[in-house]
Amino acid sequence: MTRPDVIRAVLARITDDVIVVSNIADASFELCRLHDRPRNFYMLGSFGLAPSIGLGLALSRLERVVVLNGDGALLYNLGSLPTDGRYAPPNYLHVVVDNGAHGATGYQPTATSAGTDLVAVARGCGLPAQRVDTPAALGEALDAWLATGGARVIVAVASERPDAPAPVPPYSGREIAERFGRALAGAATA
Amino acid sequence: MTIRDLDDDSVAVQTRASLVPGPQPLVELGVLEALWRHGIDLAVTVPCKYIARLIVETEQDPRFSLLYPSREEEGLGITAGAALAGRGAVMLLQNSGLGNMVNAYCSLNIHYGIPLCLIVTHRGDELERVPAQVPLGERTERLLDLLGIRVVLLEKPPDLARFGAELEVHRREASSVAFLSKKTFWSPS
Numbered sequence: 001m002t003r004p005d006v007i008r009a010v011l012a013r014i015t016d017d018v019i020v021v022s023n024i025a026d027a028s029f030e031l032c033r034l035h036d037r038p039r040n041f042y043m044l045g046s047f048g049l050a051p052s053i054g055l056g057l058a059l060s061r062l063e064r065v066v067v068l069n070g071d072g073a074l075l076y077n078l079g080s081l082p083t084d085g086r087y088a089p090p091n092y093l094h095v096v097v098d099n100g101a102h103g104a105t106g107y108q109p110t111a112t113s114a115g116t117d118l119v120a121v122a123r124g125c126g127l128p129a130q131r132v133d134t135p136a137a138l139g140e141a142l143d144a145w146l147a148t149g150g151a152r153v154i155v156a157v158a159s160e161r162p163d164a165p166a167p168v169p170p171y172s173g174r175e176i177a178e179r180f181g182r183a184l185a186g187a188a189t190a
Numbered sequence: 191m192t193i194r195d196l197d198d199d200s201v202a203v204q205t206r207a208s209l210v211p212g213p214q215p216l217v218e219l220g221v222l223e224a225l226w227r228h229g230i231d232l233a234v235t236v237p238c239k240y241i242a243r244l245i246v247e248t249e250q251d252p253r254f255s256l257l258y259p260s261r262e263e264e265g266l267g268i269t270a271g272a273a274l275a276g277r278g279a280v281m282l283l284q285n286s287g288l289g290n291m292v293n294a295y296c297s298l299n300i301h302y303g304i305p306l307c308l309i310v311t312h313r314g315d316e317l318e319r320v321p322a323q324v325p326l327g328e329r330t331e332r333l334l335d336l337l338g339i340r341v342v343l344l345e346k347p348p349d350l351a352r353f354g355a356e357l358e359v360h361r362r363e364a365s366s367v368a369f370l371s372k373k374t375f376w377s378p379s
Contacts, residue, residue: 041274043298044301045293045294045296045297045298045301046263046267046294046298047293048263049264049266049267049270049294049298050267051267052265052266052267052271053267053270053271053298054271055267055268055271056232056267056268056269056270056271056272056273056274056275056279057271057272057274057275058271059255059257059268059271059272060271060272060276060277061275077261077264079259079264080259080260080264080267082260083258083259083260083264083268086258087257172301173303174301174302176302177302177303177304178303180274181274181276184274184275185276
């Protein structure tokens with residue numbers, strides 16, 4: 001399973017109203033290439049903050065929020081997991097693509113490659129969490145969340161090096177934020 | 191003494207009390223009213239003892255939600271998410287926490303045009319007892335200037351009058367603001 005496989009599995013299941021926050025670099029680039037939609041928030045910086053931005057959105061909106069994160073980014077902001085577990089909005093899903101490496105900077109190994117178990121950490125923070133190794137298992141986990149909701153973490157184990165790199169989204173930060181804000185404006189808030 | 195006398199005494203006491211100037215209303219309550227009037231109902235804090243009372247009052251005010259992130263940078267992400275959702279949010283933090291937010295402020299708030307509202311306690315100033323707070327305390331205003339965050343000083347309770355007006359500027363211009371507050375602005379803990 002590659003990171004694009006994980007993103008495709010999410011995109012295949014979500015409706016237009018679902019908000020997606022994608023981690024800096026490849027997760028954002030690949031999401032934009034696979035399906036550029038107004039309710040995608042592409043992070044281009046602020047490494048690690050995808051789950052925090054997603055939490056702020058989930059606590060302020062009624063729509064579901066899916067965070068597409070990576071293992072390196074989650075390790076960088078590991079303190080977000082206890083915060084997620086503490087406030088646990090029911091419309092919040094945190095998908096971690098775990099390839100055991102900092103892909104954007106040359107595939108240097110992260111701590112998960114040496115055994116750090118992000119599922120165990122998430123559970124220790126009070127969050128239901130599961131590891132999936134195949135697209136089929138990921139699909140089942142996503143279907144289960146869509147059926148029941150509840151703040152949850154899915155750690156999708158991915159191969160270290162995915163497809164050819166995707167291009168940078170053709171938008172400035174302001175364009176991303178303005179388009180995203182317009183898509184949410186007028187819809188129901190929490 | 192009759193029951194009637196007691197009643198008369200209590201009336202007299204109440205009357206006297208109403209003529210004597212009472213304690214000023216808590217500055218913390220004024221801060222919360224101004225935040226509420228300007229559309230802010232989410233507060234995110236990595237605490238400081240100077241604003242312990244503000245945090246308690248926020249927690250007890252049913253109009254507000256109060257969150258405790260693990261770090262300031264994370265709180266910045268939460269308030270940015272709220273802002274993207276159209277919700278007003280404020281961060282309550284020490285100036286030491288500003289140092290933890292610099293990259294995220296530049297690559298998220300500046301790059302995406304997301305305004306930030308900060309209530310910052312000024313540690314490491316001339317009132318500081320902890321020497322390790324001083325190096326960043328001395329650099330705090332320059333750091334905020336460098337980041338392009340407008341600084342509003344709150345030194346004494348009467349500065350509350352400025353707070354609401356500056357919140358209005360923050361909202362109207364969608365610009366970032368830091369209310370840099372002295373220990374002497376807040377109620378004694």
